[in-house]
Amino acid sequence: xxxxxxxxxxxxxxxxxxxxxxxxxxxxxxxxxxxxxxxxxxxxxxxxxxxxxxxxxxxxxxxxxxxxxxxxxxxxxxxxxxxxxxxxxxxxxxxxxxxxxxxxxxxxxxxxxxxxxxxxxxxxxxxxxxxxxxxxxxxxxxxxxxxxxxxxxxxxxxxxxxxxxxxxxxxxxxxxxxxxxxxxxxxxxxxxxxxxxxxxxxxxxxxxxxxxxxxxxxxxxxxxxxxxxxxxxxxxxxxxxxxxxxxxxxxxxxxxxx
Amino acid sequence: xxxxxxxxxxxxxxxxxxxxxxxxxxxxxxxxxxxxxxxxxxxxxxxxxxxxxxxxxxxxxxxxxxxxxxxxxxxxxxxxxxxxxxxxxxxxxxxxxxxxxxxxxxxxxxxxxxxxxxxxxxxxxxxxxxxxxxxxxxxxxxxxxxxxxxxxxxxxxxxxxxxxxxxxxxxxxxxxxxxxxxxxxxxxxxxxxxxxxxxxxxxxxxxxxxxxxxxxxxxxxxxxxxxxxxxxxxxxxxxxxxxxxxxxxxxxxxxxxxxxxxxxxxxxxxxxxxxxxxxxxxxxxxxxxxxxxxxxxxxxxxxxxxxxxxxxxxxxxxxxxxxxxxxxxxxxxxxxxxxxxxxxxxxxxxxxxxxxxxxx
Ligand SMILES: Nc1ncnc2c1ncn2[C@@H]1O[C@H](COP(=O)(O)OP(=O)(O)O)[C@@H](O)[C@H]1O
Ligand SMILES: [Mg+2]
Numbered sequence: 001x002x003x004x005x006x007x008x009x010x011x012x013x014x015x016x017x018x019x020x021x022x023x024x025x026x027x028x029x030x031x032x033x034x035x036x037x038x039x040x041x042x043x044x045x046x047x048x049x050x051x052x053x054x055x056x057x058x059x060x061x062x063x064x065x066x067x068x069x070x071x072x073x074x075x076x077x078x079x080x081x082x083x084x085x086x087x088x089x090x091x092x093x094x095x096x097x098x099x100x101x102x103x104x105x106x107x108x109x110x111x112x113x114x115x116x117x118x119x120x121x122x123x124x125x126x127x128x129x130x131x132x133x134x135x136x137x138x139x140x141x142x143x144x145x146x147x148x149x150x151x152x153x154x155x156x157x158x159x160x161x162x163x164x165x166x167x168x169x170x171x172x173x174x175x176x177x178x179x180x181x182x183x184x185x186x187x188x189x190x191x192x193x194x195x196x197x198x199x200x201x202x203x204x205x206x207x208x209x210x211x212x213x214x215x216x217x218x219x220x221x222x223x224x225x226x227x228x229x230x231x232x233x234x235x236x237x238x239x240x241x242x243x244x245x246x247x248x249x250x251x252x253x254x255x256x257x258x
Numbered sequence: 259x260x261x262x263x264x265x266x267x268x269x270x271x272x273x274x275x276x277x278x279x280x281x282x283x284x285x286x287x288x289x290x291x292x293x294x295x296x297x298x299x300x301x302x303x304x305x306x307x308x309x310x311x312x313x314x315x316x317x318x319x320x321x322x323x324x325x326x327x328x329x330x331x332x333x334x335x336x337x338x339x340x341x342x343x344x345x346x347x348x349x350x351x352x353x354x355x356x357x358x359x360x361x362x363x364x365x366x367x368x369x370x371x372x373x374x375x376x377x378x379x380x381x382x383x384x385x386x387x388x389x390x391x392x393x394x395x396x397x398x399x400x401x402x403x404x405x406x407x408x409x410x411x412x413x414x415x416x417x418x419x420x421x422x423x424x425x426x427x428x429x430x431x432x433x434x435x436x437x438x439x440x441x442x443x444x445x446x447x448x449x450x451x452x453x454x455x456x457x458x459x460x461x462x463x464x465x466x467x468x469x470x471x472x473x474x475x476x477x478x479x480x481x482x483x484x485x486x487x488x489x490x491x492x493x494x495x496x497x498x499x500x501x502x503x504x505x506x507x508x509x510x511x512x513x514x515x516x517x518x519x520x521x522x523x524x525x526x527x528x529x530x531x532x533x534x535x536x537x538x539x540x541x542x543x544x545x546x547x548x549x550x551x552x553x554x555x556x557x558x559x560x561x562x563x564x565x566x567x568x569x570x571x572x573x574x575x576x577x578x579x580x581x582x583x584x585x586x587x588x589x590x591x592x593x594x595x596x597x598x599x600x601x602x603x604x605x606x607x608x609x610x611x612x613x614x615x616x617x618x
Contacts, residue, residue, distance in 0.1 A: 095494055103507060106490065
């Protein structure tokens with residue numbers, strides 16, 4: 001078997017009296033879309049944040065492509081090519097699309113202007129942003145210099161996904177990317193997910209929306225009460241099975257079904 | 259203010275054709291905007307437009323009311339000279355307010371560092387250059403102290419700088435013994451401290467170096483805020499600190515650098531104030547904190563952070579100067595000058611609120 005992209009064992013994260021992650025395992029395989037489902041407060045966001053350095057787990061080990069890692073910040077994970085699209089997007093509304101795509105990894109001009117005056121290469125950044133949005137079929141915005149706050153919800157999601165897709169080399173985490181979107185905009189995001197997978201980049205998709213999950217996921221990780229309950233193959237189970245496992249209405253299959 | 263280079267122009271054309279090719283998916287809702295909505299959008303994209311228009315209108319109005327003496331080269335250069343110190347303080351204040359903070363200690367840092375420079379150079383025989391460097395470094399230290407309390411101890415900027423305002427003010431009273439350093443003593447011992455009081459002739463107007471320094475400070479900070487990654491981070495932090503954190507900005511480090519830089523600019527204002535005032539007085543610029551905030555607010559920089567151009571604060575400071583001078587030359591009592599500035603502040607904040615409500 002090929003080495004998993006992410007392998008986490010026995011992760012624990014406590015917030016005071018709340019145990020958000022309770023000795024949970026996690027596995028992401030090359031090239032797949034792994035859906036993570038579970039009730040509100042089950043700890044889905046917490047476990048993916050532990051994987052990308054946004055929170056530091058109290059216990060447990062994380063292997064990325066077989067190598068143990070200990071991230072102290074999301075910046076360190078990002079430097080390895082791990083990108084996350086947060087539930088609340090993490091965009092700066094008043095800044096432009098191009099500025100937002102490059103936040104924290106801006107391109108400086110070549111030569112002395114960049115070196116000594118630290119001048120940004122805005123044309124290069126704008127061109128890159130435009131190319132990436134075009135690639136993902138998102139170039140319906142009027143101008144790349146437009147502030148993000150003038151975009152619709154779906155377009156903002158598009159910018160956040162494009163940013164992740166543009167810089168991810170290992171994998172992308174998406175936390176409830178369709179939760180706030182309408183039907184049309186959700187479709188667009190699902191297409192984006194498939195586009196990204198087609199380029200060989202695996203995706204962790206947290207979602208509540210069973211039709212979406214069953215449409216795009218290769219495997220489903222069911223999270224319950226802070227830990228992985230089981231993983232299933234969406235071809236072998238129905239949506240109501242998945243909901244029954246996740247709410248505890250039905251006994252889960254053994255861990256290694258999928 | 260933004261530069262529309264040819265490549266960007268080409269880019270927009272390119273986007274236009276793309277728009278035509280693919281408008282089915284997630285396309286824009288085409289709304290018909292009323293004139294008022296268009297103005298709102300325009301101001302939203304160019305927040306400095308309001309202060310520029312106000313400045314131009316007030317220049318014309320006072321020119322008509324007060325006549326030729328207002329528009330004389332002498333009077334205009336006097337306005338520039340009078341606003342220079344508050345202008346530099348407003349530049350420092352803008353940096354802080356752009357991060358959604360506030361600094362009540364700017365004037366105290368300024369006066370404290372002018373006292374430090376004066377004490378060292380005039381009374382302790384330290385060479386002026388070194389005294390100035392120590393004063394400027396002290397400004398950085400004072401700013402970093404504010405920044406440390408705000409980022410590491412997680413105190414709100416308002417409370418932190420309210421506290422350090424008192425602390426710095428007490429220190430400067432102690433260091434100065436509540437006594438001014440007289441102009442003659444400075445001239446005799448350390449004339450270089452008065453460097454920024456020097457003037458040069460420009461088409462009949464006498465421009466002081468402090469006014470020139472103010473312009474240079476604004477241009478340099480404008481460059482840093484708009485053309486460097488650091489500047490983009492300052493805006494992102496003021497916009498939404500949590501989002502900035504999550505998108506990989508080292509927000510605490512950036513904030514610390516902002517407060518340190520603001521402290522440096524305040525100390526620079528302290529040096530310039532020695533030349534501008536002619537002496538070093540611990541009682542001077544007691545209202546400088548509020549005056550700097552006034553200039554920033556009138557300049558269209560949002561008190562909620564992340565919005566506005568630092569150049570707005572320059573125009574804000576100039577508007578205050580033009581109002582003071584114009585009303586005085588029109589023979590209006592000082593109390594009405596204060597009254598007018600008060601209304602300017604309230605109107606500026608109301609306009610900011612209105613602009614921020616812009617619909618997507
Ligand atoms: N930063 C935090 N501080 C305190 N409690 C938290 C924090 N983040 C998450 N929790 C708690 O941990 C549990 C799991 O939350 P979360 O991972 O957001 O769940 P999910 O994403 O599955 O809805 C919840 O009980 C939540 O209240
Ligand atoms: Mg969540």
